[in-house]
Structures are given as C-alpha cells and as structure tokens.
Amino acid sequence: MTAGTGLYGGKSLEVLEKSVHEEGGIFFSRYKDKKVGTGFQRVFSFVHQRQVGFEAFFQGVDESGNVSSSADIFTGLTNPDDALQMDRMRLILHVKNFVSSRIDDRWLFINIQPKAMIGRKEPDTGFFHDVLKKNGLPTSQVVVMIREHPGENEEIFRTQVKEIRDLGCLVLFDDFNGASANLDRLWQYNPDIVKLQRSAIENAVQSKKAKRMLNKLVSLIHASGALVLMEKIESEDEAFLVRRVEADFCQGQYWGDHVARPVRWTPGDTPGSFHVLVERAEKRYYQDLKHNTMEMGTFSGEFQECAWSVADGVPLETAAQPLLGLERVKRVYLLDAKGVQNEESVYSHDQKDNLDKRFKPIQQLRGATVAHRSGFQDAMRDPGKVHMSLPYRSIASLKTVTTLSVTVHVGGSLHILCCDVLWREEAI
Numbered sequence: 001m002t003a004g005t006g007l008y009g010g011k012s013l014e015v016l017e018k019s020v021h022e023e024g025g026i027f028f029s030r031y032k033d034k035k036v037g038t039g040f041q042r043v044f045s046f047v048h049q050r051q052v053g054f055e056a057f058f059q060g061v062d063e064s065g066n067v068s069s070s071a072d073i074f075t076g077l078t079n080p081d082d083a084l085q086m087d088r089m090r091l092i093l094h095v096k097n098f099v100s101s102r103i104d105d106r107w108l109f110i111n112i113q114p115k116a117m118i119g120r121k122e123p124d125t126g127f128f129h130d131v132l133k134k135n136g137l138p139t140s141q142v143v144v145m146i147r148e149h150p151g152e153n154e155e156i157f158r159t160q161v162k163e164i165r166d167l168g169c170l171v172l173f174d175d176f177n178g179a180s181a182n183l184d185r186l187w188q189y190n191p192d193i194v195k196l197q198r199s200a201i202e203n204a205v206q207s208k209k210a211k212r213m214l215n216k217l218v219s220l221i222h223a224s225g226a227l228v229l230m231e232k233i234e235s236e237d238e239a240f241l242v243r244r245v246e247a248d249f250c251q252g253q254y255w256g257d258h259v260a261r262p263v264r265w266t267p268g269d270t271p272g273s274f275h276v277l278v279e280r281a282e283k284r285y286y287q288d289l290k291h292n293t294m295e296m297g298t299f300s301g302e303f304q305e306c307a308w309s310v311a312d313g314v315p316l317e318t319a320a321q322p323l324l325g326l327e328r329v330k331r332v333y334l335l336d337a338k339g340v341q342n343e344e345s346v347y348s349h350d351q352k353d354n355l356d357k358r359f360k361p362i363q364q365l366r367g368a369t370v371a372h373r374s375g376f377q378d379a380m381r382d383p384g385k386v387h388m389s390l391p392y393r394s395i396a397s398l399k400t401v402t403t404l405s406v407t408v409h410v411g412g413s414l415h416i417l418c419c420d421v422l423w424r425e426e427a428i
Contacts, residue, residue, distance in 0.1 A: 007031070007082040008089060013130050016089055020096065026260055027096040029089050034060035034068060036089070038097040039258035043109060043229065043251045046243050053107030053143065054262045055251060056094035087112075091131050099135045101262035108137070111145040111174065125163040139168035143193065147174045161189045172229070186224035193249070194221045195229040201238050204245075212400065215245045222246075240284060288424075299421055300386045300404060302326060307408045307417045310334070317346050324348040328422040330397045334408075335416040337380075339371025345396065362395055370418075375403035379416045383407040391423040399423075 008019045008029070019029050028037035040054040060068035070090070077083040091110070098108045112128070132139055144164045146157075164171055170192040173185070177197045186194070200217070203210035218228050230242045233252030242250050302323045309319035320332040324346065333345040345365055347355075355363055370376050378387040389403040401420040408417045 006079070007077070007085045011081070011085050011088060013088075013092070013127065013134065016085065016092055019089070020092060025100050027093050027100065029093065031060060031073065031086070034062050034073075036060045036073060036086075036093070037260075038094050039260065040097070040262050041251050041258050042255055043107070043249055044255065045249055046247070051106065051264070052249065053109055054098065055109035055145075056098065056111075057258060058090045058094070088127060091128060095131050095135045095137055097261055099137050103262050103264065104141070106141075106262065107143045107170070108141060109143045109145055109172065125167055129167055143170040143172050145172045145174040145195070158189070161191075173226075183220070186221065186226065190224070191226050193227045193229055195231055196247075198232040201230055201233065201242060204241055205238060211241065211245075214241075218245045218247055236280070240280070299323075299326060299329065299419070300388075303404045303417075303419050304386060304406070306332065306419070307406050310410060310415075310417060311408050316343065320346045323419060330394070330399065330401060330420045330422055332417070332419050333365070334410070335370065335376060335418060337414045337416075338369070339373075339376045339416075340367065340369045341365050342367070356398070359398065365396060373403065375405035375418055376416055379405040379407050383414075394420055396420065397422075 008016050010016070021028055021030070026037065028035045030036070037059065039057040039059050041057065042051045043053040043055055044050065045052045058070035058073065060073050062068075074083060074086065077086055091112075094108070094110055129139070132142065146160060146164070161171055171189070172193040172195055173189075173191040174195050175197050176194045177199070185191075196214075196217070200214055204214040205211075221228050227248040228246075229249040229251070230247045231251050233239050233242060233250050233254045235254060238252075239250065239254055306319050306323045310316055316332065316334060323329055323332060325348075329348055331345045331347045333341055334343060335341055343366065373389065373392075375387060375389040378389070379385075384407060386404055386406045389405070391400050391402050393399075394401045397420060400423045402423050404419040404421060405416055408415050
C-alpha cells in the first residue's frame with residue numbers, strides 16, 4: 001500500500017469503486033481475510049401488514065464463514081483515513097446492493113457512522129449524494145439514521161439534520177432512549193421517524209409500569225409528528241405488545257434472519273408470518289376487550305343499584321357499600337352539574353386503610369373538579385345511561401382506573417354518580 005493512499009487507495013468515489021466486486025448480483029469488497037458487504041433486515045408496517053423497507057447492516061465474512069459486525073470492523077481501524085475510506089465503502093455497498101434488487105417502492109434505511117458524523121463533516125452529504133446519484137437511487141427513497149447523543153455539539157447536530165433533509169431524505173433518530181434522550185429535540189428537529197432502543201420493549205414485557213410508560217412514550221412521539229419504529233423483536237409476545245402500543249413500524253429476528261439482498265416479502269415465508277401475527281393479535285385484543293366488557297357489566301349492575309338508592313335518598317356511604325364490596329372497586333363519589341365534588345369520596349375498606357400518608361395533601365378531594373374527564377362529559381351528554389371512561393391515572397388512588405358514571409337526581413338537583421374501578425394492567 002502506497003503511503004498516503006490509505007485502505008482502498010483513496011477516498012474518492014471513483015477510486016473506491018475500483019475495489020468493489022460483484023458475484024451473483026451481490027456487491028462486496030475485501031478487507032484482510034474478509035469479504036465486507038451488506039446484510040438487510042426487513043422493516044414492516046403494522047397498518048399495511050407488509051414490508052415497507054430494508055435496513056442495511058455492514059458486516060464481514062471470512063473464509064470459514066465467521067461473521068464480523070460493523071463495530072468489529074471499525075474497531076480494528078486505528079487510522080482515521082482508513083476509517084473514512086471504509087465508511088465510504090460501506091455507503092457504496094449498501095446503495096449498490098439495494099439498487100440491484102430493483103425495488104422502487106420501499107425505503108432503504110441507512111446509518112451514517114456516528115464517529116464520522118460528530119465533530120467533522122466527513123462523510124459529507126456531497127459524497128453521500130454522489131453515491132445515490134451515480135447509482136440511480138432517489139433521495140426520497142432513503143431514510144438516514146442519526147444517533148441522538150446527549151451532550152453532543154448542538155450546532156453540528158442541527159447541521160446534520162438540515163443537510164440530510166435538504167437532500168430530500170427522511171430523517172430517523174436512531175437508538176432513541178426516552179430515559180436519557182433530550183425530548184426537546186423531537187419538536188426542535190422534527191424527525192420523520194424515531195427508532196426506540198431495544199431496552200424499551202424488554203422492560204415493557206417484564207414490567208406493567210414500563211408497559212404503561214412505553215405506551216405514553218409512543219403517544220408522545222406521535223404528538224411530535226414522528227412515526228415510531230421498534231427494533232429487535234424476538235418473540236410473539238413482544239410483537240403483540242409493539243402492536244398494542246401502536247408503534248408504526250417493526251423489525252427483528254422474529255421475522256427471520258438478515259438477507260443478502262432485498263426481496264419482496266409475502267405472508268408465510270418467515271417464522272413470524274405477518275398475517276398470522278395480526279390475526280392472533282386481533283383475537284387476543286378482542287378477548288381482552290370482551291373480558292373487560294363482561295367485568296364492567298358486573299360492576300355496572302351494582303353501580304346502577306347504587307344510583308337508584310342514592311336517588312331514593314339513601315346516604316351515599318350506605319348506598320355504596322354493596323358496590324365497594326366488589327373486588328377492584330376503589331371509590332364512589334358524587335359530582336354536581338358543574339363537575340365539582342362537594343362531598344368526600346367513599347372508599348373501599350382496603351383502599352381507605354392503605355392511603356399513602358405521603359400524598360395526604362392531594363387526598364382531600366372536596367371542592368375538586370373533574371369537568372374535563374370523559375366520565376363526567378359522557379354522562380352529561382347522554383343522561384340516564386351508564387358510561388365507562390378510558391383508563392387513566394387517578395390522582396385519588398394513584399392507580400390506573402376506569403370510571404363508571406351516570407346521571408342521578410338528588411334532592412331535585414342533577415348530579416353525576418361516579419365509581420372508580422381498578423383497570424387490569426394486562427390491557428393497556
């Protein structure tokens with residue numbers, strides 16, 4: 001190797017392409033004893049129930065078939081010029097292997113090496129654009145994945161996002177971690193897609209609280225205007241959960257191994273057949289819904305009896321006792337026609353005895369208003385009928401509950417009788 005020429009003899013597109021080889025429609029290059037090239041993982045849309053794109057991965061394979069990851073390859077490159085040439089070669093191979101598939105209605109998800117993108121311009125968008133243009137890949141078909149790192153140079157990050165967007169590519173925030181990421185960046189930079197870290201789904205499968213938080217995080221990202229991609233899905237339970245929290249896109253081992261070149265996916269050609277997954281997910285969802293509806297039917301019978309008793313002049317504390325005897329019923333209370341609670345709540349015995357003293361300042365609810373809650377609004381809009389709210393976090397019990405509500409006349413005045421029922425954590 002001539003001094004100063006680096007790993008592939010130079011960093012220009014023309015020079016690098018001289019080190020690209022092709023066998024059977026697959027493009028690769030050589031590095032030491034390895035063939036280095038591209039693997040693709042399919043990206044699916046739950047709504048479309050089909051593949052919508054391919055994420056390109058860089059990898060090396062030696063003569064014995066041992067696979068090296070992109071991280072392994074770049075770790076071995078201590079010379080910055082060699083690392084730059086390898087990164088540019090990676091971009092060339094990804095684009096060539098994608099274009100060779102002749103698929104013009106799917107995205108190519110492509111990552112730009114974080115070390116090269118942070119702190120300096122290389123690989124600059126001019127080179128990136130030249131690779132796309134020479135190979136005939138429209139920028140509109142490319143999703144550029146950028147890792148969002150806390151504490152990095154804000155101006156550099158802003159420039160990266162702008163230049164990628166100016167090219168006409170979509171911008172994806174990669175490996176996004178709701179726990180440590182700067183959420184302000186969601187509205188400051190308006191990424192088109194946000195890919196959540198694998199840990200988000202791992203935690204949600206193990207913890208009911210983490211599942212609720214994942215559901216809210218997906219909603220928060222949607223509120224920012226971005227779509228949500230969840231990666232590394234490995235099991236049916238994980239796939240069900242990703243669908244339940246309404247992530248838009250998914251990918252992972254559950255739908256098969258990496259492929260050497262993009263091919264159109266059809267139901268049934270991978271272990272996690274997509275139409276079967278959707279069918280099972282829908283069945284499980286409606287089973288949960290049916291179960292909850294039947295349970296609420298049990299509660300609503302006792303709830304209606306309570307309402308009739310209150311209307312007949314029976315004190316709320318007395319009228320509510322049969323209802324409070326049911327498992328998961330947390331409290332019963334009355335609102336006036338403006339949504340204000342003028343009397344104390346009546347709690348179940350276990351709830352009253354176990355109120356957390358640390359939250360005493362918010363346990364006094366006389367004078368509180370819940371006019372903004374759907375339970376109150378639905379009852380006022382459709383009087384005489386028992387309504388059930390969507391689940392929400394109750395400030396009274398600090399639990400996720402659903403509220404049953406119905407209009408009732410007490411002493412000639414319109415009131416709303418409400419009952420908070422503990423929501424089953426299994427259902428989001």
